[in-house]
Amino acid sequence: MTATVSSPAERRRNKIRARILSAAERVFAREGVDGLSIRRLAENIDYSPAAIYKYFKSKDELIDELKESFFELILESVHKIADTSTPFDERARDCVATYVRIAVEKPYHYAAAFAGEAAADGPAPVDGEPGFELSKKGQAFNVLRGMIAEGVEIGAFRSKIDPSLAAKSVWASMHGLTMMIVHIPSFPALKADQAIMSRENFILFHADQVIRGLEMHHE
Amino acid sequence: MTATVSSPAERRRNKIRARILSAAERVFAREGVDGLSIRRLAENIDYSPAAIYKYFKSKDELIDELKESFFELILESVHKIADTSTPFDERARDCVATYVRIAVEKPYHYAAAFAGEAAADGPAPVDGEPGFELSKKGQAFNVLRGMIAEGVEIGAFRSKIDPSLAAKSVWASMHGLTMMIVHIPSFPALKADQAIMSRENFILFHADQVIRGLEMHHE
DNA sequence: TTATTTTAGTGAACGGTGTTTACTTTCTGA
DNA sequence: TCAGAAAGTAAACACCGTTCACTAAAATAA
Numbered sequence: 229m230t231a232t233v234s235s236p237a238e239r240r241r242n243k244i245r246a247r248i249l250s251a252a253e254r255v256f257a258r259e260g261v262d263g264l265s266i267r268r269l270a271e272n273i274d275y276s277p278a279a280i281y282k283y284f285k286s287k288d289e290l291i292d293e294l295k296e297s298f299f300e301l302i303l304e305s306v307h308k309i310a311d312t313s314t315p316f317d318e319r320a321r322d323c324v325a326t327y328v329r330i331a332v333e334k335p336y337h338y339a340a341a342f343a344g345e346a347a348a349d350g351p352a353p354v355d356g357e358p359g360f361e362l363s364k365k366g367q368a369f370n371v372l373r374g375m376i377a378e379g380v381e382i383g384a385f386r387s388k389i390d391p392s393l394a395a396k397s398v399w400a401s402m403h404g405l406t407m408m409i410v411h412i413p414s415f416p417a418l419k420a421d422q423a424i425m426s427r428e429n430f431i432l433f434h435a436d437q438v439i440r441g442l443e444m445h446h447e
Numbered sequence: 448m449t450a451t452v453s454s455p456a457e458r459r460r461n462k463i464r465a466r467i468l469s470a471a472e473r474v475f476a477r478e479g480v481d482g483l484s485i486r487r488l489a490e491n492i493d494y495s496p497a498a499i500y501k502y503f504k505s506k507d508e509l510i511d512e513l514k515e516s517f518f519e520l521i522l523e524s525v526h527k528i529a530d531t532s533t534p535f536d537e538r539a540r541d542c543v544a545t546y547v548r549i550a551v552e553k554p555y556h557y558a559a560a561f562a563g564e565a566a567a568d569g570p571a572p573v574d575g576e577p578g579f580e581l582s583k584k585g586q587a588f589n590v591l592r593g594m595i596a597e598g599v600e601i602g603a604f605r606s607k608i609d610p611s612l613a614a615k616s617v618w619a620s621m622h623g624l625t626m627m628i629v630h631i632p633s634f635p636a637l638k639a640d641q642a643i644m645s646r647e648n649f650i651l652f653h654a655d656q657v658i659r660g661l662e663m664h665h666e
Numbered sequence: 667t668t669a670t671t672t673t674a675g676t677g678a679a680c681g682g683t684g685t686t687t688a689c690t691t692t693c694t695g696a
Numbered sequence: 697t698c699a700g701a702a703a704g705t706a707a708a709c710a711c712c713g714t715t716c717a718c719t720a721a722a723a724t725a726a
Binding site: 494495497498 | 676
Binding site: 401 | 621623624625634635652657660661662
């Protein structure tokens with residue numbers, strides 16, 4: 229279908245670019261941004277350090293691509309669940325829980341995806357700013373907003389809720405849990421004299437808690 | 448009252464240590480952990496870089512002290528509100544909102560306080576592990592747990608809630624909002640066609656949302 | 667007071683980082 | 697075929713945290 233617009237040279241170039249990225253991905257997933265140095269990376273793929281700069285403007289740009297494709301993974305997974313036909317409550321809970329689960333599997337990716345922004349590429353786009361809607365992160369946010377709008381429509385959530393606003397609040401809450409788990413390996417450990425809750429169950433508990441904040445109160 | 452256990456030498460030493468810390472604090476608050484280099488710091492206070500190591504074992508140790516005294520500030524502020532006699536609902540909301548406000552005033556401190564842990568000093572202590580109760584972070588957590596326990600006692604919160612567990616969930620939610628604001632300067636921006644909510648109001652909205660998750664549902 | 671030991675502070679170096687520049691080689695399009 | 701672009705490199709620049717051998721000064725013991 230798609231005409232082969234790429235020349236052989238171009239294809240070879242993309243292949244090497246991809247090889248660099250995949251080598252970077254391996255190191256980054258295991259050791260994070262500090263463990264990944266241009267020099268080590270270059271040695272891994274048998275190039276000189278300077279060669280990397282023929283393919284990427286900077287280390288930041290390289291890592292940005294890793295982060296973006298990581299969020300693509302999250303987006304796919306969440307989308308898959310959002311499109312299910314399971315009952316709304318369950319679906320909503322699974323959605324947010326999945327977000328956390330995937331993120332926790334690649335802690336360095338997730339942490340870096342947020343940590344880098346303030347310093348680097350200038351202020352990161354948020355909902356309502358150009359660029360956000362296009363980013364994978366932005367698309368994931370839109371899925372979340374859609375679900376909340378659906379909840380309001382079917383009467384599960386309070387009617388005065390603004391989906392955009394609520395989505396940000398829910399996102400913040402799930403982001404917080406994720407960061408906690410990512411940064412504090414033993415989270416959520418509990419005192420010896422109390423019932424120990426597994427991480428998986430805590431994720432569900434937290435998701436329930438967050439969703440409950442949106443629900444109708446029949447008083 | 449307190450006997451002067453410190454020799455003149457010791458006092459002078461502490462004074463220089465404090466001068467190093469305060470110079471570090473200034474740079475760190477403005478430029479974060481990456482902007483603060485031992486070499487720059489040494490130049491600021493007219494010492495050689497090596498001199499710093501007579502007072503601190505490593506850069507990490509120095510920064511740990513900045514983080515700890517930052518959380519002392521948070522703890523103080525939250526404690527002050529928790530001990531008020533204002534109505535419970537309001538008090539709870541102010542408590543969590545204050546946590547976010549203080550954190551946002553020193554974004555680099557807050558981010559570093561969590562980001563550093565996974566890599567550096569070994570796994571950070573959580574509730575139930577030795578060391579946590581003593582840290583300022585741990586003490587702040589205990590204030591939060593106390594408030595939730597009070598809410599359960601007076602019947603404002605669902606009775607089946609375990610305060611320790613719920614406190615972790617609430618903490619995660621507020622942590623998430625804080626991180627969002629810290630990392631994404633324009634958070635929570637909204638679309639042009641929607642009502643724009645100020646950061647301050649969003650913090651309160653989020654706090655309400657989180658607390659609502661704990662409340663009794665009268666169905 | 668003198669002799670000894672501890673402490674404060676330093677300059678130079680080690681091994682590491684991201685990045686740039688000047689240069690050569692290789693490939694490609696006309 | 698041949699000019700020009702692109703791929704790749706070695707060497708350097710300007711940083712970084714940290715250590716080590718060393719001197720000078722202060723505290724302690726005799």
